[in-house]
Amino acid sequence: MKLHRFEYQSTVDGIADWYLFHDAGKEKDCIVLLHGHGSHGDQILTRSDLAPWRAYLAELDVSVLSPNLRDNAWMAPAAAADLHHLLAAGKETHAWRRIFFAAGSMGGTSALIFAMLHPELADGLVILGAATDIGRYASWCAAQPEIPVLREIHSAISAAYTPTDFALHNVCAHAGNLTMPIHFHHGNADAIIPVSEARHLAEIFHNAGRTNFHYHEIEGGNHDSPLPFFRAGLEKLFSTGAPLRRRNWREILKLERTTAQPEDPFAPPRRYNLCSYEQGRYYELHPDSTEPECIQHAKALAWALERLPLHFHPEQEFFGGAETFRADELPPEITQEQYDRALKAFRSHGVRHFGVGWSHTIPDYNELIAHGLGSFVRRAEERRHREPDNPVCEGMWIALRGVAAFFLRAADAFREQRPEAAARLRSIADGKPETFDEALQLMWLIFVVLEAEDRSHNALGRIDQYLYESYLRSAPDHETALYLFCHIWVKIEGFHEVTNICIGGVTPDGRDAVNELSFLALEATRLVHSASTNLSARLHRKIPDRFLLGCIDLIRTGIGFPAVFNDEVNIPMLTNLGIPLEAARDYALVGCVETFLPGRQPAWSDGRFNMPEIFTETILRLEEFDSFAALLNAFAAGMRRGLERYRDEYNRSMAAYPPDKFPDPLLSALTRDCIARGRDVNDGGGEFFRLHGIGMMGLATLTDSLCAVKKLVFDEKRIAPRQLVNALKNDFCDDEELRLTLINCAPKYGNDDDEADSIAAGIVKLCGDLTESLRTADGGYLQSCMASNIQNISAGREVMATPDGRHAGTALSDAASPNAGRDRHGPTAFVNSIVRPDYTAQNCTVVNMRFQPEMFEKEAGAERMLRLLRCFIENGGQEMQFNVTSNATLKAAMAEPEKYADLIVRVSGFSAFFTRLSREVQMDILRRNAHAL
Amino acid sequence: MPSDVTGRIFDIQRYCIGDGPGIRTTVFFQGCRLRCPWCHNPESRFFAPRVSFRAESCIGCGRCRMLPPGEMCRRNPEMRCSGCGICVKECPAGALTLLGRLLRAEEVMNVVRRDRFFYAPSGGMTLSGGEPLAQIEFALALLECARREGIHTALETSGAVPREEFRRVIGKCDLVLFDIKAAPDRYRELTGADFTPIYENLKHLSDAGSRIILRTPLVQQWNVCGELFELLSQLLELPHVESAELLPYHALGRGKAAMAGSSEPAWETMSAPPPELLLDWEKRLGEKAASLGKAVPK
The missing domain is CATH 3.40.50.1820 (Alpha/Beta hydrolase fold, catalytic domain)
Known part of the structure; x- marks a missing residue:
């Protein structure tokens, strides 16, 4: 040496x-x-x-x-x-x-x-x-x-x-x-x-x-x-x-993060879809085709899959990703004009969109991983022989064969360069995946192909369940398994959208489903630290503490994952619709938070419903009502009319997309019973009916408004109806005192206050009752969802001032959460409030909870959070997600105290709501927290 | 009936995580006879009700009959504050808080009970203040109500109450957080009370087998000295004293005092001890506790 x-x-x-x-x-x-x-x-x-x-x-x-x-x-x-x-x-x-x-x-x-x-x-x-x-x-x-x-x-x-x-x-x-x-x-x-x-x-x-x-x-x-x-x-x-040479997923992550920063920050990365381009090219080359649309669709997809360029970065473990079909720039052989023309041809051939069942879906991974792609191809082929006149069967078969051929083409292309990966691709092109890495590659490549069809926000479903058998068979060590998961996770980042991954929950026969893969998913999420890997943890009464603590450990990092879902609510919600118990127990989440039966239903869709807007129509007639009950009745009638109108509009828009003109051969082939029934997924092929969500906006805006009207106008008669109506009409101009009275002198949702909580529960029940009878034209359900995504901000722009003290045009309350800054009694009161409504007639509820990182520090902090989660499970919350407020927000809280009234600072023996402290003390805390860093 | 006993409190705080183990609801009693200059709940010193006023929130509407903050009634200047709370309810801006609200034990329990689910495995109710034992009947009533419902109870006390009253609480709560505020020969100077009767109360509590945790605020310029450390070290030897918690001074009480209409001149001269001293004391007390076979404070 x-x-x-x-x-x-x-x-x-x-x-x-x-x-x-x-x-x-x-x-x-x-x-x-x-x-x-x-x-x-x-x-x-x-x-x-x-x-x-x-x-x-x-x-x-x-x-x-x-x-x-x-x-x-x-x-x-x-x-x-x-x-x-x-x-x-x-x-x-x-x-x-x-x-x-x-x-x-x-x-x-x-x-x-x-x-x-x-x-x-x-x-x-x-x-x-x-x-x-x-x-x-x-x-x-x-x-x-x-x-x-x-x-x-x-x-x-x-x-x-x-x-x-x-x-x-x-x-x-x-x-x-x-x-x-x-x-x-x-x-x-x-x-x-x-x-x-x-x-x-x-x-x-x-x-x-x-x-x-x-x-x-x-x-x-x-x-x-x-x-x-x-x-x-x-x-x-x-x-x-x-x-084994370990490929460096961090390199790929770095690459993806660079890709995600185009010059225009609002432009979506990789705006060209080369799959759509090739599909369009197929239609251009066959302008006179008289074949049924579903066969043309399938052939166009197979044609595209034969032609997509094959990218495989040396540091990628698995083949396929956003790079397979999307690009920031067109390849030199394609001009912009050619692209535009091909896209026009593509769009002219019956492409569905999110609102009518297209995106937000999960294929039948249970069957796919258990039996392999080849078994699907053979089933489709057999069905096609039995029913030669049914073009739907033919379409599904062509689409599946196109996918299998794509796997083989990639296997051939990388035979020299990446022999293990090529062998893996060859194996899963037909047979059942034997090893854990084969199962992951199959799961992933199917996801990629569905996305290539120009869908988005699809989900991976219950990854810890359908992969578990292959995991046990391969028995990789912890490090290897984690490494493989991380490689999938960075590929998810590549799509730069919300990709839901579901872990935990119960098995179809009702046992606790948590296993090693559930923990690996938590670990991979923390390591890769991507905003796209939307991890969802299903919880239930018998969920082990160690899994909850694993979730808490991740939540505490501030990443906001996992969101938690309650099986005790979601399973009855599904069985109430007539879904058999075993199938209901196998639900997963799609999009952000939507309950979905993977590979057994048409794709999810949803829209928004502006409840406070309906409410303002009622409140302007306040002087006509002699009691609070009369006001509620008028509001309920307004809601009923609005929702029926919504249903009619929805069914009208669905009618404009008949399944024979807008077919979906690949998703049909990957959705249970479509092959057996020989029908398209949007034409009754799926095992279960369609669900469409109606996002009910502004639960807390509405609750706090009703509380204020009940207490201050009807009970105490402190405010005259006309005074309130006038103030609302002119947005509290010249009457700040009235606005503050509405804010400070009436109960608010989120404080474990019986009166406010029962009003919130009543609104949730009203939404459930009113939607119970709303059916889609094809026999599905329009379901109420206490969720608003971020549209509560835009929807608020159209809503005049409301009696919760909200100014005209400002944001409505977020989803099913209490009004920001109005919950003032700490996390236990918050949780007690949000578990109060009965959510078993709601598809997806979103409750955002924000807390100071210090409150859940260390082991004792984790135990406290465990109690909060147990309460959420036991007492029937539907969904919760967590934001850790960093110390930096204290400054923002000082600048805009109204928005941060719920921010708690606790020290030994004495605790306080930050914005209610004197400026001097606020400064002291700010300094102290800076030291704590 | 214990549930009908009334007492004056200035706050009930849920999700308290510094007043004993687990998630707790702390009932803050109004009134304390000690006058420790560093008090972090200065609004709790007075026994009579009064209204705390946050000037930054006030919009000057005059509904409360604006008066300087203090004990006089905001609605009727002829009267002292009776704790009726009308001005607080009337205030549209939320600028007023009633200190010394008169509540029945049952009304307090109605709040405490709401977090029952969260108390497992170690949390519960804590009585603090102010000095809870200064309203001994109310304190005993609350402890009995909680115990009857299987809610864990903790009592935070200065021990500065007459022996006969103090003894009535022995055996009535699950954990006592006993404040030790200064070295013995400076106790009267700093707090207004002699240490000897306090020590006797502590000794008696220990002899009776109560679980005890000592708690000591540390203010560098006032009570930090070798004798205080020696005292804590000795007291650790008492049976059933489990640990000694050190609470470095913080300035959070200042704004609250002003809002409640009182002020203290000495604040400029207060700060927490240097971290090295804190670490050193914690370490040595921890070692002492460990050598006595007691739990090391976390």
Whole structure:
């Protein structure tokens, strides 16, 4: 082993630094040595106690890198950037197979931090006595002033780290990034770095069920005791290191995120759909075709799938994605004019759209993964033989064959370049997927093809259920399974839309369905950290605490996933419609939050219904009513008229899309019973009927308005009807006192107030009752949904002032949530309120809950949140989603207090609503929270 | 009937997470005889009802018969505030809060009960203040009501009440959060009360087998000293004292005092102790507790 000294200048700040390097040549493993306190980058040469390390390294055919890294910087951001630069360049130049770290003491801490920050550059770690939370360790050092070396370490850390860095470089807090094998040795009598540091990380991995974290505690060992384990640790890494080349999903993610930033931030990425283009080309080339539309559609799709360019990035594990059919620019051989013309031809051939059943769907993954694509092709073929005159059967068969041919074309194309991936594609083009990775590829490529047909917001369904059998069969280790999930997750990001993934819930026979894949999905979501992977967790009474705690851990990161759904409400909701119990138990979510029976129904669709607008028609006649009940009756009558009008308009628009002119052969083939019945999915082919959601907007706007009118106009007679009507008409102009009275002197939804909550429950019930009889022309249901997406803002523009004190033109309340800022009694009161309505006649409810991150910190915080979730399940909430309010919002709250009245700041013994505190105290909290960072 | 006993409170806060284990509902009693300068609930010192006023919210409509904040009735200047709450209800701007509301125990329980579901496994009701034991009958009534319904009870007290009254509460609640506010020889100077009877109350509580957690506010310029540490360390040795919690000073009480019409001159001279001292005390007290076989405070 020949170590040479190399000098370099940091790309961060230009300071001069150096490293030792032994080059074993190309495609070798590289061992990175990091020194601890009191040593330097040359410790491997200078320290006599490291002689055994030197001897062992000399035996090996590996490259060795020993950087000095600013001496005592302990992987502070500048040091991390320097090392990243060194290793990325080294990997590029020397094509290292794997990079292993071996380091002790603060060097070990540094290695953990670096691997946590850049897991793609760390294939394994040997850690010999190290701190796992640099901030906590620095505080511990500060508390031992009698030990000089600790004082030194403390001042070295303080010099290199800002308080913000502590949080970012806290290994325990980001332990999930450490997916590589780790061998950690620590003496339990270590006086320099307490053993609790090691135990803390070991406990995190133990609780997470990680199998490739090996912790060894040396009984009575001191700080130097782990040194001899250098060799054993590295030997284990060499023998267990992954033989498979792991493709770097982070690279793909980076690529997708760059793609997603076109010059015009509002332009959708990849605006050209080459699949639609090719389908259009098919129609252009067959202008006189007299074949039935469903056959033409299927042939056009098969034609397109034969011609789509085949992209496969070397770092992608799975084939197919948005890049398969979408592009930011047209290929050179296609002109804009040609594209436009082809698209026109495409559109002229009966293309459905979201409103009439097209997007927002899930294919029959249960059957597909259990039996394979080939079984679908054969069933369609058989059906076609039995019923040669039925073009629908022919269409489904052509479409399925087109998909299978596409798989085979890709398999052929990548036979040399990517043999494993090609074998996988070949296998799933016909047979049943045997392994976990085959099942994932099949699931994913079907998703891609459905999206290629110009659909959007489709979902993956119950991924932890239909993949589970293949997962058990393959039994991949945790690390491999997670790696495969992450590759799917980054591909989801590629579509830059909402892709729902459902986990948890009950099995069709009513058992708890949580399994290892449910946890893997949580972990992948946290790692990939994409806004597109819309994870939904189904909860029920018997759901295990450990799954809820897993969900809470993810929610606490602020990502907003998973949204939680209550089986105790959704399953009865479906059975009430006549869906058999077993099928109802197998529901998933599509789009954002919509309940859907995967592969057994026509695609979901929905629209919006402006309840407050109906209400304002009623309230303007306030003087006519002699009682609150009379007012409610008039409002209910208005709602009934409005909803019947809605139904009629909906059915009229559906009638303009007859299934024979607007066929959907591929989705039909992938929806249960369409092949057996020989019918299109929009023509009664599906096992179950269609559901269309009516998004009922402004539940809290309406509830708070009714509360105010009831109490202040009818009960207390504090406000005269005419005064209120006039004030509403002129948007409270000159009557701020009245507006404040409406806001402050009447009950509000979200406060566990019986009066307000029963009014909200009454509105929800009214919506359920009124929609019960609303049927689609093809025998489905129009269902009430207490959801508004973000249209509560635009819908509010058309609504005059309302008696909840809302100004004309401002946003309505969000979905089924209490009015922002009006819930003032904390999270328990909030949850008690929102579980109050009976949601079993609602398809999808959305309740947004916002909280300060501090409120759910640590184990005790997780337990508190667990109670909130249990209450949600037990007492019949339908859906909840969580926003963690960062400290930065405190400033916004000070600027616009009205919007933030529900923001709670709690400290020991005393707590308060932030906006109700004096300015001076607000400033104090603001400062204190900034310190807490 | 205990449920009919009445008392004065200034707030009931739900989802309290700093007043004992788990999710708790804390009932804040009105009135305290101590005068600790750092008090973070200064609006609770007075026993008589009064109305707290948030000037920033006021729109000057005059419905309350605008008076300077204080004890006088806003509706009828001839009268002292009777706690009727009419002005609070009338105020359209939400600028007024009634302190010292008179409630029946049953009315308090109606709020406490609402979060029953959330209390499992360790949460419940906490009586705080003010000094809950200054309204001993009300405190006992609430403890009995909660206990009858299986709700965990905690009592936060300064222990500065006559021995006979203090003894009545022993055995009536599940956990006592006992405040230790200063070193013994400075107790009177800083709080207005002597330490000896407080210590005797604590000792008696400990002898009787009550679960106790000591709680100590730390204000660098006022009560932080070696003697206070020694005191806490000694008190940890008492049986059934489980741990000592240190509460570094925060300034959140200031605005509330002004809104309630009182002020304290000494605020400029108050701050939390340096973090090193806090860590050091926590560590040493934790070690002491551990050496006595007690739980280490989290």
